[in-house]
Amino acid sequence: MKMVDISLNGVAFVLDEEAYFRLNIYIQSLKTAYGSQKNGKEIIDDIEARIAELFLNGQKENLSLITLEKVEEIISQLGEPEDSSENVEHKKIRFERRFYRDEKNSKIGGVLSGLSNYFGxxxxxxxxxxxxxxxxxxxxxxxxxxxxxxxxxxxxxxxKAKTARQKMEMHGEPITASTIEKSIKKEIKGTVGDAKSSKIAKLFVNLFYVIGKILKFFLMFIFGCISFVFILLLFAFVISSIVVMVAYIPFVEVFVSSNPYIAVLLSLLILIIPLILIYYLLIKTVFSVKWRRGITISLVLLWILSLGSFVGIAVNEGFDRIERFYETEEINVTSKSGVLNVISSENKKSNFDFREGVFSKGVYYRIKTDSTLDPSNFRIVVNKSSFGRNSKDAQKNLELFKDFEIKIETDSSVEVPPYLLFNGEKVKFRGQNIKIDIYKSEDSEVKTDSYLNRCE
Incomplete structure (x- = not known):
């Protein structure tokens, strides 16, 4: 038996020789009947697509070779092109509905109208x-x-249902040569009918187009004014940020080991670049400005680089706070009156000088009772601690406060510095902390001035 390979609707099939000749005669009859019509090609294409679909259904039934019997069965379903609807009525087979979007009866996307057709x-x-x-x-x-x-x-x-065959499948109509022809002719008549009312529709379209243009002009004008204000605010923000951050450089220097100017610059870039990108996107959207990918990619890469560098600085600073070092100093004071006066060495709690970039951290004290002490005896315990990359580095950071000294002024008063000073050049903040515990007996008394910080 001789076999023939064919392509139908873009799908390859294998037919025996008799089936091929019968199918070829049928397709030629379709071209003779519909080829001269205005939409004849669409009718023939839909019928060929239906034949290919029925061939594929046969392959699902393990019929790899299309035989003459299968071709005759399909032709009997579709009907000859010269048959009238009355002659092929007994040959029609109602197929299952298929779910397509029905855009003809749609309000938005045709989903609900498609579901309506599918479920009835x-x-x-x-x-x-x-x-x-x-x-x-x-x-x-x-x-x-x-x-x-x-x-x-x-x-x-x-x-969506585009072709006549798909629209028939959507409504569950039998697909034959005559019904495909009728469906396409009906669609053509509908198009002609729509063309008669196109002048009125065109008038309304033009009217709404003009109204839309006017509204777009006003919206663009308003957006232009807003954009101008936004540019001024962005410019003011950039300038003020630069002024403030440059002024704070001595303060930043207290906390970071690296160059404070670099840290300030990275902070500015991280804040400003997203604002510039947002504004650029708004300008492109409203005014249809051509998107310059080079500028966008450059800004995004610069922002990522700035963020990565800033994170690197933060991680590096974190390593300066891994190990902690503790140191304790004890001072014994005797007061014959049983009263100890603790006074501040300066008449203020803070010594943060913005211009000089000096940062202060308060020194806290606690008053505790020790029943083993005599009323005339007091014990002052100074607890010091600091962080560093290692214990040696932490100890070094604490040794910078060697000048922190509690002075015994008289037999009943001591002088305590109220804060620690960090100037950024020699002394950087690494979690240095000093707490003072003042121990007294139950019958003695400790008096402090208001410039010292007390904690419980």
Missing amino acids: ISLILLRLLFIASMFIEFFISDQFWISICLYLILWAIVP
Whole structure:
């Protein structure tokens, strides 16, 4: 038996020789009947697509070779092109409906009208149910977006009915040569009817187009004014940020080991670049400015580089606070009166000088009772601690406060510095902390002035 390879609707099939000749005669009869018509090619293409679909169904039944019997069966289903609808009525087979989007009867995407055709439900009822479901979801669970997302997903994945064959499948109509011809002719008549009313539609389209242009002009004018104000604010923000951060450089120097100017510059870039990109995106969207990818990519890369460098500085500073070093100093004081006066060495709690860039951290004290002490005896314990990359580095950071000294002024008063000073050049802040515990007996008394910081 001789076999012939053919391509039908873009799909390859293998037919025996008799089946090939019979199919070829049928297709030639289709071309003779419909080739001279205005939309004859579309009719023939739809019929060939239906034949290919029926061939594929045969392959699912393990019929790899298309025989003459299969071709005759398909032709009997479709009917000869010269047959009238009455002659082929007994040959029509009603096929299962297929789900397509019906854009002809659609309001948005044709999903609901397609579902209406597929399930045979009233389109108005289906739309009312959809709207009701959104309201129910909104008032019960605040999740009305579920219905909207489902609609959008179906809109994206479900194809729309374009060809006459697809529209017949959508309505569950039998697909024969005559019904395909009638469907296409009906569609042509509808198009002609639409053309008669196109002048009125065109008038309304032009009217709305003019109104839209006017509204767009006003919106662009308003946006232009807002953009101008935004540019001024952005410029003012940049200048003020530079002034403030440069002024704070001595303060930043207290906390970072690296160059404070670099840290300030990176902070500015991290803040400003996103604002510039947002503004650039708004300008492009509203004024249809051509998107220059080079500028955008350069800004994004600069922002990523700045952020990475800033994170690197932060991580490096974190390594300066790994190990902690403790040191304790004890001072014994005797007061014959049983009263110890603790006074501040300066008449202020803070010594932060913005111009000089000096940062201060308060020294805290606690008063505790020790029953083993005599009323005339007091014990002052100074607890010092500091961080560093290692214990040696932490000890070195604490030794910078060697000048921190508690002075015994008289037999009943001591002088305590109220804070630690960090100037950034010699002494950097690495979590240095000093707490003073003042121990007294139950019958003695400790008096402090208001410039010292007390903690419980």
